[in-house]
């Protein structure tokens with residue numbers, strides 16, 4: 587159970603499976619999942635329309651998805667790609683981050699946040715989080731780790747919560763750094779994408795909206811965005827759609843590119859999902875508010891990070907167990923009660939590959955947080971009675987131990 591990226595099953599509702607759709611308790615064993623995509627007839631229709639159209643990749647739907655995504659986030663344009671990881675990689679490439687450079691990164695994140703730094707040959711410098719209550723990057727620790735080689739900082743909006751942007755902007759200006767937002771948790775939040783020179787989003791199956799696999803880039807400088815657009819498709823100056831429509835067989839390649847394209851099937855799903863994103867995020871907020879109330883009364887020893895009313899996409903529901911609680915036992919008891927939980931995250935610097943590459947990293951607050959964190963089920967298909975059930979089961983588990 588390392589993290590939700592790995593543990594979240596993408597198949598739902600299969601008969602006889604260990605898990606089944608939340609709310610659809612039809613007498614089979616029903617596991618309340620940590621995260622669950624909402625997909626239905628609108629997505630099916632959209633997929634059929636793409637197949638009937640005969641145009642299956644990088645067409646009008648991808649372009650519409652980009653425009654609609656940009657407008658939802660208050661920007662002029664966006665570039666769709668096939669994952670958030672690809673988005674982060676393209677951002678670092680386009681911003682010219684490379685071998686001689688250091689990049690400040692969190693460790694309380696999914697590995698993709700810093701893998702992109704390794705892809706371009708730069709050095710990730712791990713920075714601690716501020717506190718158990720605010721598990722976002724600590725500006726004091728970032729300050730302490732800046733060197734003359736530091737070129738960039740990647741802010742990850744953990745659980746969907748945005749940091750105080752004025753502080754980070756002045757920090758970046760003071761040290762002449764670019765800010766990159768890993769906004770995989772923060773799609774649809776007011777203000778996301780405004781901190782950074784560029785921002786990456788994910789539409790993986792457990793995110794607030796999904797295209798199964800997929801991602802999006804926003805960038806402040808239109809030149810950076812257009813470079814990312816070209817790099818996404820092998821660095822070719824004209825994309826396939828333009829070539830076919832323009833009846834010219836010629837193309838040129840003016841930069842090293844990648845194949846990080848999005849296809850029409852995914853964009854069609856994305857367009858449908860985007861229309862419901864605000865409603866789903868509102869549902870996540872109300873479920874989170876109910877969690878906060880129930881946990882405060884039933885489990886007063888459990889800490890719920892961040893403040894009610896903070897600006898957030900409520901992507902996950904992290905709680906901090908009391909210091910003496912045995913988390914593995916709590917997980918097992920909740921599982922017996924039909925409740926899946928997960929951990930966000932095993933700190934990246936402690937995972938074998940990174941521990942070997944970057945020994946002697948010490949991040950005491952990140953480590954303390956990760957040792958006690960548990961993520962409870964949170965997704966818009968849930969109803970408030972299920973929140974009550976989780977809070978009651980957690981209270982039971984903690985008193986049983």
Ligand SMILES: *Cc1c(COP(=O)(O)O)cnc(C)c1O
Pocket residue numbers: 591668669670671672695696698699742768770771787788789790799800801
């Ligand atoms: C999911 C996630 C990613 C990776 O997204 P993909 O679209 O699967 O590449 C990156 N960063 C964070 C914080 C994530 O949660």
